[in-house]
Amino acid sequence: MADRAIPGIDPQAAPGGPGCAGCLAGDGPGWWFHLCRRAACGRTGCCDSSPYQHATRHFRTAGHPFITSCEPGEEWFCNNGTEQFSEGPQLAPPTSHPADQPVPGPAGAVPEDWQQRLN
Secondary structure: OOOOOOOOOOOOOOOOOOOOHHHHOOOOOOOEOOEEEEOOOOOEEEOOOOOOOHHHHHHHHHOOOEEEEOOOOOOOEEEOOOOEEEOOOOOOOOOOOOOOOOOOEOOOOOOOOHHHHOO
16 A cells, blocks of 8 residues: 555545445435445445445535545545546555445345346
8 A cells, every 4th residue: 555645535534434324314215336435534425336326426526536445355546536546545444344234235225126226
């Protein structure tokens, strides 16, 4: 991982929770495919394959360009403004959703035809 500070990435920003903040707040169908985390503020949002794409919506409204995966074992950063992937610093834990959380999730909210609803 990179050792230098990167503008737009705050390694100390606490993660926003174990699920998509927008979906859990009632904006959209209430389920997601994969989760992402904004590296500037820690907000957790659903990925662009998910029906409501809350992670990208947050980029558009807040201007926080860097995103990272909340999927276990994935360590990447993407700048939504440039669409470039890069390395970055270790972020505050936890760095992934809970191991017992299904993908897609959350449990009990995912429709049977979820694959046909992906973007």
